[in-house]
Amino acid sequence: MHALTRLWEHLEEAFIAFLLAAMTLVTFTYVLFNNVYTFFYTLSDKWTVTSALFSSIGDHLMSVAQDMSWSVALTKALFGWMIFFGMSYGVRTAGHLGVDSLVKLTPRPVQRWLGMLACTCCLAYGGLFVVASLKWVAALLVAKIGAEDLDQFGIEIGFIAVIVPIGFGLVFIRYLEIFWRIFTHRQMGLGLADEAAEASKLAASSEEHH
Template sequence: MSGHYRAETVLGQFVNELEETFIAIILGLMTIITFINVVLRYGFNTGLIWGLEMTSFLFAWLVLFGVSYAVKVTAHLGVDAVINVVPPNVRRVLVLTSVAVCVAYAALLMKGAWDYWANFANLPQTTGRWFPTGLEEMKRTSYRGWYEVVDIPFPEWLRWIQPIMNEGEDYEKIPRFIPYAMLPFGVALLLFRFIQAGVRIWRGQADSLIVSHEAEDAVDDVAHMNRGD
């Protein structure tokens, strides 16, 4: 049931399409870049210098998208030895408690993700040790938008950001705030998915955050078919 989840709201449908489209694009780009690099390396003794770094960033983006996507389709692994032996009302309380913990954890990650990205995006970090209590005061000397990646060259069509982020100075490589922007975006998506899952569980449309035994049952069915049972 969880693997065939369909969003009921316009926002949910938009996020679904965005998530699945980006996952497909990222997988395609990783495959193309890696294939081209293999051909260039073994066929022409050369290669894309920036290929490894690009695929590393793309893989990191894929992981961040994948974490939230797995929450959506209830594909995360977990231990259900306890909740399967307690009464349904107790199980519901335990599941909702786990949702609350996951939402709080994602909120903590959101603060850390923003603060880390802001370090490279000329934006203020948050104040507060655990949860944001405000924004720090930024000074011109604390701007860090000039940090660049190692190998990926800066495309000409992005030169318009130089006066905004680098005081008009030329970038040689893409600034780090561009690939690192996926960190707060991905964590925000995860937070959204946990809240969404909590609403579904509260409404009785789902009963768990972790993968069900449907896959295990399907494997057993195939095994029985192969044995001719």
Template sequence: MKQLSLLWGKLEEILIILSLALMTIVTFVYVVLNNLYQPFLSLAESSETLRPILEPIAIFIMTMAMEMTWSVALTKLFFGALIFLGASYGVRTAGHIGIDIVLKQFSPKGRRMISIFACLLCIGFVSLIAYASFGWISAMHAADVGAEDLHAFHIKVWHIGLIIPVGFGMILIRFIEILIRLLRGQQTDLGLADEANDALKINEEHKE
């Protein structure tokens, strides 16, 4: 079970890294191509000798840039995947900021009971969104509508929409894991980030 959890965590991290890397690479290539052909055209206009060589290169680069109309849509797709995968990763690693000034006034047992209730609310909300998104995905699958500017990759709207149920499904699993730990008494809260406490720790480290 521990190995499966470790594998699941690694897969989550790999998907996040892959989404971020692809989003960055596509944007970088598109920006470079859009700004690279102009210097070649300028050099070709200023030199009759080099024009036969530089002008075709400039036209080739410009054509590639114009054909990358899909780059913005693909970047948005990767960014959307990054948001939902990152939300799940944030739940697992306590990356989400917690407002627990009231919660800290209770005893450890009281904090655990309140956290269990809060966790159940989160599970209910996430389950509702995941379930509702499946209905939308089913409708888009039946319509078989192609994604704008992504026809070259044969990507449909429902393909993009899959990130919603998948992402919320991953978040649901993370909250279930937290609920199990709360019920077992392994933690007393949702394990959210405490910026104030982190800032105090950093301040103490600087003083030392």
């Protein structure tokens, strides 16, 4: 079970890294083509002998840049996927550390009950959005509405929106795991990774070495 958990964590991180890389590559390519053609037009004006060649290259690059109007829409879609897929990653890495710090000021029995109460609220929130977003995505898939600037590739709004129920479903599973761990006295905080505890351990280890 632990091996499967670690595998999923690696796949999760790899997918987020892929989305970031894809956004960067698409944006870089668009900016490159949108600016480099002016360089060839400049060369065309300076060297008369090769003017036709450079002018032709500039025309081609400008045409490619104009045809890449879909790049902005694709970047937005990838960013949306990263946000919703990354929600559960934020839960795992204790992205709410500031809230956890306040809870840790209370006695340990109170921390446990507050943690379970917080998890119950998060489960209700996540479950509500899973059900609602599933209905929304189902309606979009039935309507078959094309995504702006991406419909030329057969991409529909429903294909992009499907990440919403997936993201909230992953968040629901994360908090269900956290609730069980708190209930069974295996942890106190809301995160699957207690960054404060890890920082304390590293600091203590550093002092021992010195």
